[in-house]
Amino acid sequence: MAGDLLDNQGRGDVRWSFPPIHPEGRKFGLIAVVISLGFLFGLDWEIVGWPLLLLSAGVFAFFRDPERVVPQDDRVIVAPADGLVTLIKQVEPPKELMIDDGTEHSGLQPGPVTRISIFMSVFDVHINRAPVAGTIRRVIYIPGSFVDAGLDKASEENERQHILIERMDGLKIGFTQIAGLVARRIVPFVKPGDTVGVGQRVGLIRFGSRVDVYLPAGTDSKVMLGQRIIAGETVLAEIGTQKLIEGVAQ
Known part of the structure; x- marks a missing residue:
């Protein structure tokens, strides 16, 4: 669960999850989703809507913001x-x-x-x-x-x-x-x-x-x-x- 202590001795519990999306990118992903849904359900243009929905997932992935383990060495x-x-x-x-x-x-x-x-x-x-x-x-x-x-x-x-x-x-x-x-x-x-x-x-x-x-x-x-x-x-x-x-x- 979130907040569990992890260390380099193997202690803790971790599960795979998609990295967080940076706030700067959320609006672009949501705009892409809205447009794709408009083609799918508003205009019934599946040939355009499904590729756009896939592109929306790519937009979210582009703005992913994973955690990193940063070296703590002044040199x-x-x-x-x-x-x-x-x-x-x-x-x-x-x-x-x-x-x-x-x-x-x-x-x-x-x-x-x-x-x-x-x-x-x-x-x-x-x-x-x-x-x-x-x-x-x-x-x-x-x-x-x-x-x-x-x-x-x-x-x-x-x-x-x-x-x-x-x-x-x-x-x-x-x-x-x-x-x-x-x-x-x-x-x-x-x-x-x-x-x-x-x-x-x-x-x-x-x-x-x-x-x-x-x-x-x-x-x-x-x-x-x-x-x-x-x-x-x-x-x-x-x-x-x-x-x-x-x-x-x-």
């Missing part, structure tokens, strides 16, 4: 998004995360850092989570185009939203939510000044998209190209650790 940066690692490269951070924004809080330092790009298909969970605990220093929305989010140029051309988090020790982590071909709305759950825990929900992107994470200088990726990762659980990097990771594509 690690966790994945902010579910999806596929499609790009890992050395780049300069976005200028919006580096320039003086007129506040007393500085941005990221200039210089090449490792960027990890995570592509989310329409089948992935689209709730984005904080990669580290700290204070939100910047939330910057940039309008743009909607090219394929899997392309490298999407980081600079697509509609996007930059978020900068400062840890208690002063270390800053930046990441960017990027709209794609299907995605048409980036929804933030946080604002500058908010305090977040590692793995806390910070926003979502509707219907297929990408998230770029900018690791601190002197930190390399602990994930590989082609690896599927889980928001709030997969460790992207260990701060200050540089090590070549090799694997075999299956």
